[in-house]
Amino acid sequence: MSYLVLARKYRPGTFAQVVHQDHVTLTLSNAIRAGRLAHAILFSGPRGTGKTTIARILAKAMNCAEGPTPEPCNRCRSCLEITGGNAADVYEIDGASNNGVEQVRELRENLKYMPNHSRYKIYIIDEVHMLSTGAFNALLKTLEEPPAHVLFFFATTEPHKIPATILSRCQRHDLKRIPTRAIAAYLEDICRQEGRQVATAGLETIAREADGCLRDGLSLLDQVLAGADGEVDAGQVQEVLGIFDRAQLMQLADAVLARDWGAILDAVAAAYSQGMDLRKFYQDLCEQFRHMLVIRTLEKAEALVELPEAELAAIGSQVAGVSPALLSQTLDFLLREDSFVRLAPQPRLAVETVLARLVQVPPPLTIDALVAKLDTLRSQSADRQGAMPASPEPAGASSPASRAAPDTVDSPVEERLFDCIRQSHPKLAGVLAHCRIKAVNAADLVMEVGGNGFHAGLLRKNTEAIEAVCGQVLGRRLKLVLETPPRNRSDDSARQRRRRNAIKQEALGHPLVSEAIELFNGQVMDVRVLEAEHEGDPQ
Ligand SMILES: [Zn+2]
Structure with missing residues (x-):
């Protein structure tokens, strides 16, 4: 008997079995019940989140002998055919390899024939964004006037590559990335059904490695179950998957923070001798510092850091006394060097080089420490120089040529005055941008006008009006004196x-x-x- 991989063995047959996409499956169920399912539906979302799985269940739901029903029976001829992948009326097309105009034309030719034995002819086109422009145009004609017996279900990881004309004719459902905890819970369920025991920490490791992709999670679990007999503990999972131990990763992070070069080299050597991919090791370290920064700076970090609670607490106490500036400096440094490590022909040397440079970067001073240092310096300097003022006078301030301003004009007066002029005479608003009030004297208001002669001319024409506004704002009537700044x-x-x-x-x-x-x-x-x-x- 041939072995069926877990991802196929446990492929969901009903909407209820789909993991973490309730917002999509509920909407679809309601639409089926109401008999209002769109004739073209687009599923978008990251890989391994259930796009084609949901499309297949939807095909079953629409063609089931007991349907259309949100709960297909999985027993009738149509349902069994779809499960077996040999349905006469459900066509699964890979958009990446059938992306030409010819293929779409052929598809359109076939549309006019009625389904063999089912209610609908259903086309599931995966990776639909890979279709050529010509193919999309050919498809568009069909989507504009679809035959009543045809349904299109599209799946894509990159919806932004689909032309707007196609998008606007589809009902779109966006699938969510599956959180690590949901994947771990699902894997635990599978293990129970398989009659195998895998330690919770091990399942969490697998879920984290799956990185939001349920299919990856299942194939990693396949790998782990095949690689170990009986009960599987966390260590065996790490060994089979070639993952650096989380505790060792924390020690390495400690060594980096303490600039402990010896401990850093030991950790890299340990990872190397365990046969780890050192590029992956480096990425893990980057991610670890990201987690540390988030945990250090946010009170409720659980939602943003997908780690088991025990590890969250451990990192929490690890970073309690560490300055966020140091964490963000380290993360910043590591990320800048990421491409260097990724492209290096000898990853071990690259990782060691980067960490060697990081060790030499002095920890950042906080603003408070800087200010304190400056204060000390300033008081020392003042003591030493006795009578000399702490801050030197501006060079020109006491020169004989300098003169006091005739009347200090505070900017609020100018602001208020200009605001009033702008409101009552909007046509002057543009000119005011080139003006400033130079002085308000007993009898006159001196306004400096920049720009060209046109501006001064316009103001001169409106002297009366401006003087009137001055009267309202300042409470006394002043004569307007216009000055142009001297040319340099x-x-x-x-x-x-x-x-x-x-x-x-x-x-x-x-x-x-x-x-x-x-x-x-x-x-x-x-x-x-x-x-x-x-x-x-x-x-
Ligand atoms: Zn059925």
């Missing part, structure tokens, strides 16, 4: 450049700056002059 002459800009250079030199020579450079072992990237609008030369 070339000797002006040369003088300014000299002045900026002098300020930069002075800033770089300041003891605080040089001490900061020494403290952080850094270099000055850029000096920005904050008081650029001061006219006076530095003393």
Whole structure:
């Protein structure tokens, strides 16, 4: 007797047996009951989540001798034929290999004949996104005017590759990725039916490796059950699947955080001697740091980290005293090097090289620590220099050429005034973007107008109106004085450049700056002059 793989042996025959896609199976059941099933249905979702399985059950449901019914009998001729894969009226087509116009034309030719012995002629097209543009166009004609005895069920992992014209003629159902816990529970159920014992931790490992794909989970379980006799424990599962022990992975993460080079090399050597794929090992390490970061930064991380509770708790205590900045720095570093490891001809060397570099990266300082350091530095510097003020005066502030502003104009006044003008005279809104209020004096309001002469002209024409608004906002009538900013002459800009250079030199020579450079072992990237609008030369 030939061995039937688990994925085929336990392929669901009813909607109730489908794992974790209730939102789809319930909708379909209701549609069947109401007799309102669409003639073209698209199932999209990650691989191994049940797209073709649901399509087959739906085909049974529609063609069952007792149907159409949401619960096909799985005993009648039609149901048995579909289970056996030799149904006369259900055509399963692989879109990847039958993607040409010719195949679709042939399909259309066949549509006009009535089904052999069933209610409907059903076409299940898998990987439908692989059809060529011509094939889609040929299919479109059929979907526009489908014969009453024909149903189309499409399945795809990449719905975005399907033309909008096709999508709009299908009823679409999106299948969800199956969570690790649901896969583990399903595998446990299968083991019970098979009369085999696999440790819960082992099943969780298989479920995690399946990564959302139920079919993968079942074939891994096949592999494990075939590779071990009697009861299977977690260690045997790891051995058969070639997976690094979770506890060892945690130790490695500890060693990375502690920058313990010896322990890191030991862990890599252990993985290597166990025959692990070191690229996979590296990915596991990345994922471990992702879990650590999530657990460290979120209070309720269970939903986002698919690990058994015991392991969640263990990681929780592992990262309790670790700064999130260090975790995110490490994860960031590991991910940046991911392609280097993935493409390396010698993965062991690549992993060791990356970790060697990681060990040399100093842990990040938190902002608090930085501020504390700067504070200490500042107070030390002030002590040493006695009377010298902690922060140097801006270079031009005390020069004789500098002058106090005539009337300080706070920006709220300008804002309020401009808002009112914009509301009452919307056509001036554009011009105001080029204006600023320079001064509000006893009798006049000085407004500086940038841009071209057109702007000033427009304002001049509306002087009356603006003065009226000023009266409302400021409570007194002021005369509007318009000024245009002086054009920069070339000797002006040369003088300014000299002045900026002098300020930069002075800033770089300041003891605080040089001490900061020494403290952080850094270099000055850029000096920005904050008081650029001061006219006076530095003393
Ligand atoms: Zn039936």
